[in-house]
Amino acid sequence: MNVEDVRRDFPILHQEVNNHPLVYLDSAATSQTPAQVIDAIDDYYRRYNSNVHRGVHTLGSLATDGYEGARETVKRFLGAKRTEEIVFTRGTTAALNLVASSYGRANLTDADEIVITPMEHHSNIIPWQQAAKATGAQLKYIPLQPDGTMSIDDIRSTVTEKTKIVAVTHVSNVLGTVNPVKEIAEIAHENGAVIVVDGAQAVPHMSVDVQEMNVDFYAISGHKMCGPTGIGALYGKKKWLKNMEPVEFGGEMIDFVDLYDSTWKELPWKFEGGTPIISGAIGMAAAIDYLQSIGLEEIEAHEQRLVTYAVSRMNEIEGVNVYGPEKRAGLVTFNCEGVHPHDLATVLDSEGVAVRAGHHCAQPLMKWLDVTATARASFYLYNTEEEVDVFVEALKKAKEYFGDVFI
Template identity: 70%
Template sequence: MKPSEIRELFPILNQEVNGRPLVYLDSSATSQKPVQVIEALKKYYEWDNSNVHRGVHTLGSRATDAYEGARAKVVRFINARSEQEIIFTRGTTTAINLVAGSYARSICGEGDEIVITPMEHHSNLIPWQQVAKATGATLKYIPLQADGSITLEDVEKTITDRTKFVSVVHLSNVLGVLNPVKAIAEIAHRHGAKMMVDGAQSAPHLKVDVQDLDCDFFAFSGHKMCGPTGIGVLYGKKELLDAMEPIEFGGEMIDHVDLYDSTWKELPWKFEGGTPIIAGAVGLGAAIDFLEDIGLDAIAAHDASLTAYAMERMLEIEGLSVYGPQKNRVGLVTFNVDVVHPHDLATVLDAEGIAIRAGHHCCQPLMRWLEQSATARASFYLYNTEDDIDRLVKGLLKTKEYFGHELG
């Protein structure tokens, strides 16, 4: 299916913004939703809406089948070993906090090390700061190369026998860098450490195989991969999840409750306290079906082609600086234009019907490393075309000319 045909499946894209056809280039923040996902949510609420697991009536049984069916789809999507390894969460942030607050705090102590990178989203940085403060562990950073990438040589130097936990973003939401997480996991395991992968950006764009990566934990969000907001996934190796204690308590996650003590359900339900994210899971399952119908390999090839085209066109603009590698980047271009603040740039482009992101992208330490207070970011997905890039370039030239005259 051609990108122009795929675009027709996304109702929100068939509109005008400020009198011009919408060009949506902010998919790294959240993707748009195809009609298949919208219809799945509508059908659930119109026909199957009920709480799950506890009821014996027909609606409860249908809702439970839909909820647990979505879990089975996630198993297939990331090649987990079983449904016991799939925990539904509110998103990547919640998944990382669960691992940090339950597992990492239980294994880290004074003199131990936690290793991350300076390119991490705040969601994969602040939880580890808190673990380090609570346990006395040391937070260490794998250094970045001049283009924002990391080398395995530096990974080898940073991870030591005192390292207990490593957590690395798979695909940077600022630099477009695809990190060698499989090799990092191998190094971490060689030193006896556990490895978590922040897959919020990679899961929408690349085929993920958690068994091949051999990571201990993997987290991603539904809303960045054509699914609804408020639903995410934590994958964890069963033996590690079994050893972890829940950090949220209430209904659904219990086995037996006495006045002074309680026991928990088996995996995965011991980590899903309260009424679960039923509709979100249904929508996520529909999104997985949609992406697999198109093919993750086809999506990855389209992303690579479109990103290369965007880099070629945008680097033709005098005074435009791109951050991150010039080649082998995935799904986005982060940049600044000399005479224009990124917020002004985004505002003028919005007047042209073009949606981009401007700011620190929840990566303030990385912004300081780049020596920038903020940057602009255009991010692409399966529904974008080269025409969208051409519109962006035209808008950038117009903005640069306008501010050049204003400053002159």
């Protein structure tokens, strides 16, 4: 993988911010978009913008082919068996809410347990809190090790015969922890539970095969993997999806509507009420094609080199505390003693370096870390070691700027 060739594909990277070349280290929040994806979306709007499924005219047929072709692309990307197992959503949040609201509320009782972890994004906590309140089920948490990982023993002792749903993130958006999803799935299934996985931070950076991991549901977002915002997908095993009720009702998802009752389309369309996000699906498929043309293994190896280098450089700076395990995905979350993360991010921005600051939609994890917020630098296929050096030098400048409070 030639990083300079990759960087040429991303128009937004070739600009200055605050009179400095942009160093974008916030891809865990939203990745940047290559020209190939922008062109695919542009082509849709310029050449065959139309609604899907209902129309018989040429543009409608082209739009339907593009939309359903995108579903086939996502199916292959995730290793699903059937296109019916791929439901387009607004993103990971919508996908997880769909599972919690439809499968969760229909299958949970007050005798059941939902098992999640303290490292979850709010999108994989709040839907289960609401499902528990609606059904009387008990919410349980797998404890974390001091480095932010989970032990198999703790997973086994938390997941019991009462557990009906295990919901975990594949990769933590704060710690960079890569969870053993396949092993967790085995434990869940041994106890008669299903496993729901938040894959938002995984699929942009590593190869994922939902069949090999044997997960029941897997949620992703396009905007974290070089695609557009407002589009994502839910993978669900057909045996679960076919018995689930829709949670949004209206056009597109119906088979027949009478005055007092209605029936639904087959999978996956019964979950896609209203005009779907056609351009988004086409853009996400183009992003998948782009990532696969480079190679997920190449991307993962590149990010590993960057994050290892970044952590080693950051450890040279007194007062910088890095959170998470030694073996991590391509992000590093940190604090500088005596400096609020927002102040730190502001100084870095003045040097053209974009990082994220705040609780990262993970307030329970912030409490576990005993902090109110952190800063986070996240790396992707278009970042370089030279940008890591710029980032580290900007951290040093921040230390000088804040003076004695930074100790």
